[in-house]
Amino acid sequence: MVRFHRVRAVLWAMLGVALFVYAVADRAIAAEPQFPPLSGRVVDEAGVLSAPTREKITGWLEQYEQASQRQVVVATVKSLQGYPIEDFGYRLGRFWGIGEKGRNTGAILLVAPTERAVRIEVGYGLEGELTDAVSRAIIEREILPAFRQGNFEQGITAGTGAVLRALGWNGAPAATNAAPGGTVDGLVPLGFIIFIVLFAMLRHGRHGLWIVPMGHGFGGRRSGGRFSGGGGSFGGGGASGHW
């Protein structure tokens, strides 16, 4: 009986040590930056976008996903926490799991105003269309000129539109270097369409007919139609720019 007790004590101690080692090792490996929560398709942590712009871009991204099952997300962050943007970008993409699981069809437009850095992070599955060279061209031509003038709204809007066009979606108006007023005409019907689509979806949602193209298996948690990543991964595709 005494022996049994001793054996049991030793076993418990071993379990304790194992758990401790596991916890320490786990923390050592997971030296990751802190990421903002994925609150929607446009995560504006840095606060550089106005509400209408945010909604407009969210609408495009939503329509695009419905048309193609692919996820594109726009993120602005307050800080890269000392990481190079290439390093931060792919970790963020994996953390959020943007894109369809297994096919990795996601992309992120990441803007870090503090570090004056921008990156288009491309998932494995989209690297064929949104190549490094194309991403670089979008950054140089559509995004950086506006950013250099401090106009984040225009740079992000034009950049997102160009990314979606490169991915074969023509729903976003080509607003390259156009005067701010010039794009309004084209946007009215688009806003109207988005409104109709959103309205229709909300109606369906009430009746339990909401059909979400990605993230199957999250049904219960996502019944309110909140956006979440599909579990895609990233391997460093895309391009970066600085201004």
Added chain:
Amino acid sequence: MIRALFRHSRHIFLLSFVAVGLSACGVNNVPQYDEKTKAAWSEVLNQYQRRTDLVPNLVETVAGYARQEQQTLTAVVEARAKATQMQLPPDILTNPAAFKQFQENQTALSGALARLLVVTEQYPDLKSNQNFLSLQSQLEGTENRIAIARRDYIGTVQTYNTELRTIPGRWIAAVLYPDAKVKETFTISEQAQEVPKVKF
């Protein structure tokens, strides 16, 4: 008859209990982690191969504008040849000498490419050439992919080696997987490998 069946079912129950218990305590960990390191390694090779494939085009484009940089160009071509000529032995991951050789060859190519890109800074015509810009962004992207593939590989090997060297994985491996060996991982820092970014 009924009693025999009962005794039999008890054995089955016991056996399934043992099986579940064993898999829960990680009897399959070693082969599972092994497969993960292999997958991560093939991604590393894949990305290095991608860079190797970019080099001839890049060299040709640069040579069109900067013939006088023959020395730098030759260094890149030679480093590439050395990296591609090396026959990778099947046991490279558990063969320290071969792994070191592989790493050194790839690092030499990284260095030669970095020097080539620095040299191109002096040629405005080249820097505005669309083909060169495209190749340059592909090279940058590939270097980035290599860095990530290496990091992922290091992570999987860390898990695998830890399993092999710690109890109970060590005991399980000694009994069930006597062939399993600790694997090699990258030692030269990524910084040493990084191609300097070219600003416009």
